[in-house]
Structure formats: structure tokens, C-alpha cells
Amino acid sequence: MQGIRDRxxxxxxxxxxxxxxxxxVGDVDKIKKVARRVASYSRKxxxxxxxxxxxxGTTDELIKLADQINKNPSEREMDMLLSTGEQVSxxxxxxxxHKLGVDAIxxxxxxxxxxxxxxxxxxxxxxxxxxxxxxxxxxxxxxxVAGFQGVSGDQEITTLGRGGSDMTAVALAKVLKAxxxxxxxxxxxxxxxxxxxxxxxxxxxxxxxEEMLELASLGAQVMQARSIEVAGxxxxxxxxxxxxxxxxxxxxxxxxxxxxxxxxxxxxANKKEAKVTVCDVPDKPGEASKLFERLAEARINVxxxxxxxxxxxxxxxxxxxxxxxxxxxxxxxxxxxKEIGAKGAKYDxxxxxxxxxxxxxxxxxxxxxxxxxxxxxxxxxxxxxxxxEIKISCVIHxxxxxxxxxxxxxxxxxGKKTLSRKKRAVRS
Amino acid sequence: MQGIRDRxxxxxxxxxxxxxxxxxVGDVDKIKKVARRVASYSRKxxxxxxxxxxxxGTTDELIKLADQINKNPSEREMDMLLSTGEQVSxxxxxxxxHKLGVDAIxxxxxxxxxxxxxxxxxxxxxxxxxxxxxxxxxxxxxxxVAGFQGVSGDQEITTLGRGGSDMTAVALAKVLKAxxxxxxxxxxxxxxxxxxxxxxxxxxxxxxxEEMLELASLGAQVMQARSIEVAGxxxxxxxxxxxxxxxxxxxxxxxxxxxxxxxxxxxxANKKEAKVTVCDVPDKPGEASKLFERLAEARINVxxxxxxxxxxxxxxxxxxxxxxxxxxxxxxxxxxxKEIGAKGAKYDxxxxxxxxxxxxxxxxxxxxxxxxxxxxxxxxxxxxxxxxEIKISCVIHxxxxxxxxxxxxxxxxxGKKTLSRKKRAVRS
Numbered sequence: 001m002q003g004i005r006d007r008x009x010x011x012x013x014x015x016x017x018x019x020x021x022x023x024x025v026g027d028v029d030k031i032k033k034v035a036r037r038v039a040s041y042s043r044k045x046x047x048x049x050x051x052x053x054x055x056x057g058t059t060d061e062l063i064k065l066a067d068q069i070n071k072n073p074s075e076r077e078m079d080m081l082l083s084t085g086e087q088v089s090x091x092x093x094x095x096x097x098h099k100l101g102v103d104a105i106x107x108x109x110x111x112x113x114x115x116x117x118x119x120x121x122x123x124x125x126x127x128x129x130x131x132x133x134x135x136x137x138x139x140x141x142x143x144x145v146a147g148f149q150g151v152s153g154d155q156e157i158t159t160l161g162r163g164g165s166d167m168t169a170v171a172l173a174k175v176l177k178a179x180x181x182x183x184x185x186x187x188x189x190x191x192x193x194x195x196x197x198x199x200x201x202x203x204x205x206x207x208x209x210e211e212m213l214e215l216a217s218l219g220a221q222v223m224q225a226r227s228i229e230v231a232g233x234x235x236x237x238x239x240x241x242x243x244x245x246x247x248x249x250x251x252x253x254x255x256x257x258x259x260x261x262x263x264x265x266x267x268x269a270n271k272k273e274a275k276v277t278v279c280d281v282p283d284k285p286g287e288a289s290k291l292f293e294r295l296a297e298a299r300i301n302v303x304x305x306x307x308x309x310x311x312x313x314x315x316x317x318x319x320x321x322x323x324x325x326x327x328x329x330x331x332x333x334x335x336x337x338k339e340i341g342a343k344g345a346k347y348d349x350x351x352x353x354x355x356x357x358x359x360x361x362x363x364x365x366x367x368x369x370x371x372x373x374x375x376x377x378x379x380x381x382x383x384x385x386x387x388x389e390i391k392i393s394c395v396i397h398x399x400x401x402x403x404x405x406x407x408x409x410x411x412x413x414x415g416k417k418t419l420s421r422k423k424r425a426v427r428s
Numbered sequence: 429m430q431g432i433r434d435r436x437x438x439x440x441x442x443x444x445x446x447x448x449x450x451x452x453v454g455d456v457d458k459i460k461k462v463a464r465r466v467a468s469y470s471r472k473x474x475x476x477x478x479x480x481x482x483x484x485g486t487t488d489e490l491i492k493l494a495d496q497i498n499k500n501p502s503e504r505e506m507d508m509l510l511s512t513g514e515q516v517s518x519x520x521x522x523x524x525x526h527k528l529g530v531d532a533i534x535x536x537x538x539x540x541x542x543x544x545x546x547x548x549x550x551x552x553x554x555x556x557x558x559x560x561x562x563x564x565x566x567x568x569x570x571x572x573v574a575g576f577q578g579v580s581g582d583q584e585i586t587t588l589g590r591g592g593s594d595m596t597a598v599a600l601a602k603v604l605k606a607x608x609x610x611x612x613x614x615x616x617x618x619x620x621x622x623x624x625x626x627x628x629x630x631x632x633x634x635x636x637x638e639e640m641l642e643l644a645s646l647g648a649q650v651m652q653a654r655s656i657e658v659a660g661x662x663x664x665x666x667x668x669x670x671x672x673x674x675x676x677x678x679x680x681x682x683x684x685x686x687x688x689x690x691x692x693x694x695x696x697a698n699k700k701e702a703k704v705t706v707c708d709v710p711d712k713p714g715e716a717s718k719l720f721e722r723l724a725e726a727r728i729n730v731x732x733x734x735x736x737x738x739x740x741x742x743x744x745x746x747x748x749x750x751x752x753x754x755x756x757x758x759x760x761x762x763x764x765x766k767e768i769g770a771k772g773a774k775y776d777x778x779x780x781x782x783x784x785x786x787x788x789x790x791x792x793x794x795x796x797x798x799x800x801x802x803x804x805x806x807x808x809x810x811x812x813x814x815x816x817e818i819k820i821s822c823v824i825h826x827x828x829x830x831x832x833x834x835x836x837x838x839x840x841x842x843g844k845k846t847l848s849r850k851k852r853a854v855r856s
Contacts, residue, residue: 028496062516068456070523077526080519080534084512088490091508095498098505106508110538111583155539 015137015178016041019051019147019169023186024243025089026056033244034184035096038142042102047137049176051147051169052093054085075120079149079159083109086146086165093144104142107132109149109157114168116150116158123150123158125167128175145172163224170227174234181236183223184243189250190215190222192266192414193405200415204265205248208255211265212238214357214391218268228252255359263367264358264412269401271352273303273320275383276329278336280314280343287340288317294332300325304353304386304395314343318384320395323349351383352401355393356408368392374411380404443565443606444469447479447575447597451614452671453517454484461672462612463524466570470530475565477604479575479597480521482513503548507577507587511537514574514593521572532570535560537577537585542596544578544586551578551586553595556603573600591652598655602662609664611651612671617678618643618650620694620842621833628843632693633676636683639693640666642785642819646696656680683787691795692786692840697829701731701748703779703811704757706764708742708771715768716745722760728753732781732814732823742771746812748823751777779811780829783821784836796820802839808832 018038025031034052041048062081066073073081090106097104113129136143147165150158160167166183173181187195188203190212195201207215209232216225222240231238231252241249281287288307295302305319321329326347333345361367368385371392375382380403384395396404409415446466453459462480469476490509494501501509518534525532541557564571575593578586588595594611601609615623616631618640623629635643637660644653650668659666659680669677709715716735723730733747749757754775761773789795796813799820803810808831812823824832837843 028493031497065456065516065520066523069459069520070527073523074526077519077522077534080522080536081516084515087512087515088493088509091505092493092497094505094508095494095501098502099498106505108508108585111585157536157539 014045015047015049015173015176016180016182017049017051017169017173017176017178018182018184019165020053020184020243021165021186022053022056022059024184025052025093028092030243031055031089031092031096032099035093035100035102037243038093038097038104039100039102042142048142049133049137049172049178050093050142050144051165051172052086052089052144053147053165054082055089055092058085058088076156079120079157082159083146083149083157086148090144090146097142097144102142103140104144105136106144106146108146109168110151110155112143112145114145114150114171116152116160118152118154118156118158120156120158122161123152125150125160125171128171130175133172133176163227166224166227167230170231170236170238173236174230179237180239181231182239182241184241185222186242187222187240188242188245188247189240190252190266193268193409197402198406198409198415201409202414202416204250206251206253206256207265208359209252210255210390211357211359212252214355214388215266215268218270218353218355218357218391218393223252261360262358263360263364264356264414265360266358266414267354267356267405267408267412269352269354269405271398271401272323273351273353273395274323274326274329275318275320275348275351275395276326276333277316277318277346277348278333278342279316279345281317282341283313283315287342290340291317291333291336292319294336295321295329298328298332300329300332304384304393306384306386320351320353320384350398351395352398352404353393353395354401354404354408355391356412357391359390361392362389370411371408374407375404378403378407380407442473443475443477443601443604444608444610445477445479445597445601445604445606446610446612447593448481448612448671449593449614450481450484450487452612453480453521456520458671459483459517459520459524460527463521463528463530465671466521466532467525467528467530470570476570477561477565477600477606478521478570478572479593479600480514480517480572481575481593482510483517483520486513486516504584507548507551507585510587511574511577511585514576518572518574525570525572530570531568532572533564534572534574536574537596538579538583540571540573542573542578542599544580544588546580546582546584546586548584548586550589551580553578553588553599556599558603561600561604591655594652594655595658598659598664598666601664602658607665608667609659610667610669612669613650614670615650615668616670616673616675617668618680618694621696621837625830626834626837626843629837630842630844632678634679634681634684635693636787637680638683638818639785639787640680642783642816643694643696646698646781646783646785646819646821651680689788690786691788691792692784692842693788694786694842695782695784695833695836695840697833698781698783699826699829700751701779701781701823702751702754702757703746703748703776703823704754704761705744705746705774705776706761706770707744707773709745710769711741711743715770718768719745719761719764720747722764723749723757726756726760728757728760732812732821734812734814748779748781748812778826779823780826780832781821781823782829782832782836783819784840785819787818789820790817798839799836802835803832806831806835808835 094104094106115127116123147168191201193201213228238252303320307317380400382394386393522532522534543555544551575596618632619629621629641656666680731748735745808828810822814821
């Protein structure tokens, strides 16, 4: 028995999972390009499992169709509808690989046994059957799996929520013990700051799951946050890289000692939140909790919460919510204020949350001071502050956001190193 | 046990299966219309099982996409691709029914257990699980099933070939013992002749499976021929009718005695065939068979075959093939001619096959004579003749086809009865 198991380990050790997002398979030509990249790995001897999203734009089109029919569609039927998008792209990619002479086979989530719970539109993977994939890989086939979808215990088609294809890829990499899970996207990797904004932003060679998680949830939209969490939990090595470029991207992996040498890994801005201040809340136990209970019931995702010690019997509470939830928030706040006797509320859409993230700051003090000093030097006013072990976030006026990001990127020395005179000479 | 079974029979006796083709669900408004019709049946207390095709045009778009990627796509992957079309339409119809307050649930072929063999793109249904459908029907749900698709023993998605949704509907009606299988289409029923051509063509109230089968395969494109065959085999009552009209259509059912009173049920023309004549074939046993063997190997569907007694040692053989197969046919004929030493071949694209069909002609002679006489009176030359028990077909020049159909329709008295003077007065 032991011998058989060992041999299986042997055969399977060079499995690579590659995930291509919707923009990577946006049209026929791009599908052909992706096929060429997959083929090159297959020819090198890797056993390739490919996870594909729906063709760019397809999901939105289907949502629009549903919306024309029923503004409040059943989540079960939405999953039926949307899961077709990935089924189209996997079959087309298989055909493109066949055209290149590569053996390939496509599977839906159900066919490959991606079992989920039955929470339609936001299902969680509970188990993945690997026998069918392994059998095909052994025969030398590229296995193409529809991302974003699974099947519940009672044979219902489920989907995993926005960014769910990342989760499919990470989960497959985990159960297949893949050597790497490559996430192909339209950027070359994870940067110290948004490269469209900060000219000398540097692509990171590596980053820890924790740091990436903070950056993902803070608005660096490279990968779905939940997938990074799961990858971290099971220690699945992630490689974020560009679909149409051979350059290496950024490795996301477990924290290694050398990571601590870097105080701050990156800076990021979130311009999609609004600030709410509820004024003169009676400073009695339970009053604030009522507010946040009601917000939670309304499924509003509250991010930062600030309450200062009050000098009177009343206090002001500030918090941030996604701008898209602001209308709903105002409604909830109006009701709660009557209930608890608060005076009123102020709303500010023109904020930005800027954050610095780095595992190094765990063991080094002074990061916050440096951040505040850098902002003060540019006369940028800080409205709210919130910190975690590896992150410091400040809410500032939205018009100051770009200036602040550049300032912090400079202050923490995150930019590309200036080339030495000699190297420059060689280059030119 | 007996008691339980009886009760089940009782509950299920009012099942109606309705099939809506692609033109019936061509856009959002049409889907809403179909939903209203389904809802009206459900509210009357019927247990409704709906089979839906892909939204009009979708299948062609998907085929075009595949063609841009691989001119010769794998049939398995084509099934993966094309089956998404029906999955989209069933989920949208479910949403439309929910909007009307009707309980409904959609299923893929796989979910409902439409088991097929593994002949991709032309699979045959081997079994259908009914427990899931019955359970939902009992709860008062409308059950919507994706047409055209099934699942093979090894969980592969299969499709049933062109017109396959008809087969899904008929097969479901059979296993559910439905009282009726309604086939909704863009015509009001089966006519004595093409109503676009023959002004006084009459909609038939009823027709036998056999007659309909002849008419279907002869070009009256109301329903897939294989589905009619199966409906006949299991005696499933079919009702062909228009999607957006309340009028009753045509019932297809077992032959009843009264049907014999009608000599000819309808006349039909097929303008999609071409005639091939292979000249001077050596009149030795086996030479002709070689020709048709090679044609079969090339998957060319030969329809009529005519060979006259030869007065010399050579003979001419004529046959018809679909015009779309003519190029392939020419290739085969060239090769075979060399092999058997035939002289050459003539090809004629400008033919039409006109046919009269009726169970009545079984027991009445003289139909052929009447047909030939009617054609002769219009100076229409007959090039080939072929007969079956309930059908007579003649190949004529294509430009004569419309004239011939009108002539035969008149001769056999198939048109609408002229209204009496009194009725006319009431009407005007």
C-alpha cells in the first residue's frame, strides 16, 4: 500500500494550478493566447489544472437579462444562470488547446465534485473530489475546471460569490497538493503602491498572506480576500502574475524571517468609503451596540469605528461604510437615533482611507509616528486613525489621497532603487 | 402499498408537459409571455412540466464562437458549450414565473436525471429519473427542464441533436404519464399544405403519428421526426400549437378509424434535395451496392433511389441527397465510378420532391393515378416516383413545385370548405 501511495505522490508532485480571470479570456484571441501559455507548461511536463472565469462581460450581461425579468431574482436561479458563463469559457479553452494538439478536458464544478454548502450566490466549498482530475492528469490531459461554481449536497448548482474563481483555484491547489497556484490577472503582480498613481512603485517579489490580506481588503484588487485567507491557512503558495507577459510576478507565501526586515510592504488607498458621525449619543452602556446591531442586521459592512472618551454624558461615534451602502445606512441611523435619543448625524462622502501595511511593524515601533509626520509635512489633516498589528489606516479628505500615497511611498523608501551610475551606463 | 400507489397515480394524473422552442423564448418579452401562459395552466390546477430550448439565436452564436477557435471542435466540448443555452433559458423562465407569484424551479438535464448514451451531439435518452420532478410537482411547483440535453453514465453532458428539445418533452411526457405533451411553435398547427403557399390550406384537427412522421421527414418542419416516432411508440398524445395564441392546434395521436375516411391528409414539398444520376453502371450484382456503401461511409443521407430494368448490360441509377451534401456526393461518385467503371454522372440541383400523405391510401387505390393526373393536367413532368404505404412522392422541376402543391391540394379536396351563404352573411 505504502508503495502505491508513494508512486502516486511522485506522479502528482508537479501539478500547477493556473487561474485566468475574465479579462484574460475576454475574447477569442485572448482565449487562444491563454491556450498557448497553458500548452507551454504542459509541454514542459507540468500537470496543469486550469481554472477559468466567464468571458469578460458575460456575467454582467446575464445579470442584466435577469434584471429585465425579475428585479429580485431567486438566488438559486441566479446561480443556475450565472454558472453558464464559466461553462462556456472552459469548453472554448479546451477546444483552443485541442487545436494546439494538447490533450485537454473541461469540467463544470459539479462534474469535478466541488461540493459546497447550499448558500446560493455565496456558497462555501466543503469538499473537492480529486479522483477524476487525478485520473485525467495521469493520462496527460490538461484539466480545465469552471471557476466560481460548485454543487451542493442535493445536486443544486451554487456559486461562490464575487472573485470566487480565485477560491476554486486555491482550493484545487490545496487538495491536489499543487506546487504552485498561479493567479493570472491584468497586472504584473502586487506593487508597493498603485503604479498608475505612484510612478516609481515597485513590484514586490514576495509578500506574506497576512500582508496581502490587508492589502486585498484595503482595495488592492488583485485577489479575493477570502481566497488569500484560505491559501494562508493551508499554506498554498500563490503566484500573482500577468496573463500576457512572461515576467515573474509576486509570490504570496508564509511569513519568512527576511520579511521582517522590511518595515512597510506597501501603501494603499480606499476611496470607496464614506464617513458617518452620530452626534450626542448618550454615553450609557449598550447604546452604541444598538447602533451597530441594527447596521449588521441591514447587512451593512462597517469598517473603522472611532469613539473618544466623553467629557460630558454624551459622545460622538464615527464609523465608515462602503459609499454604496450610505443610503441604507442613513435610514438605519435615523431610526436608531430616535430609539436611543441621539441628536443627529453627519455624513461625509469625500473621504479616503490610506493605509500602510507590513509584517515588520510588529516588532518595530515608530511606524505610526513616521506616517503622521509625513502627512503633517504635506499639511494633510487626519480625521480618523485605526491600527492593527501589521497595518495603520488614516481617514483623510479624498482630494488629499493621491498626495498622501506618494508622500508615504517616499517616506518609507518603497520606490525603485535609483540605478548606480555604472548600471545606467551599461543600460543606455 | 397498493393504496399508496393509487394515491400517487391520482395526484399525478393531470400532468401536462409543454415545450417551447427557441423562437418562443427569443427575447425577454417573449419569456414573460410564455411565463403568463404557463402560469395560467398552473392556476387551473394542472401540474406543469415545461421544457425550454435555448433563447433564439443563442445556439448559433455559440457555434460561431467555437468555429472561430477550432474548425473541428471535439463533440464532447461542443456539448459542454451548447448545453449552456438551455440552462440560461430555464433559469430566466423560472425568474419570470416567480415574478408572477408562481412557484417554479429549473433543472438541467443532468439534475433531473435525463440519462443518455454517450454519443455526444446526438445522444439517445436511455432513462429518466422522475422522483425529483414528481416531488416538486406534488409541492405545487412548476418544473422547468432544460431541453436538448442529458447526462451520460460517466457524468458527461450530452446533447440530443437538432430538435432535441422535442425529444426531451416527449420522453418526459411518457415517463410522467402526462395527459398531453404540448409542442409550442410559431405555427398554429399542422396544415394540409404550407399556408404561406396555399391560401386555403386547412389546419388539421388531428393526424396520426405515421402521417406526421412522413410529413416531418418530408419537410413540414413542425417537429423533430425522431420525437414523433417515440411519441407513437409509447402513444404519447402530442398537441402542436402556437405559443402566442389560445386557439387549439393539431393533435397527433394513434390512428383512429375515422382517419381512414380521409384519403390524403396533406401535401408537402421538399426543395432541399438534389438529384444525382450515375450513368452506365455495369448491371452486375454488387456494383450498385458499392456506390451506396461508399455514400453511407461518407455519412451522406440518400433519400429516393431509382433503378430501372436495363435493356443492355448497363443501367442508370438515380438518387436524391440533401443539396448541402452534394459536393461530398460528387467526390464519392467520382471515386466509385472509377472503381466500377461507370461512365459518368449528372447532377441536378433544381428539383423538388412533392408528396401526398395519408393513412387512408392504405385501403384505397387510385391515389397515385389521381396524383399523376393532376400533375399532368398542369403539364408538370415527373422525373422520379417513390411510394410507401401511406405516401407517394414525385421528383419534379423545382420551378414547378408551388404550382404542383396547389394543384394536388385542390385535387384531393384538402382546402377549407367554402362557407355557406348564411354563415358569410353572419360573418360580414
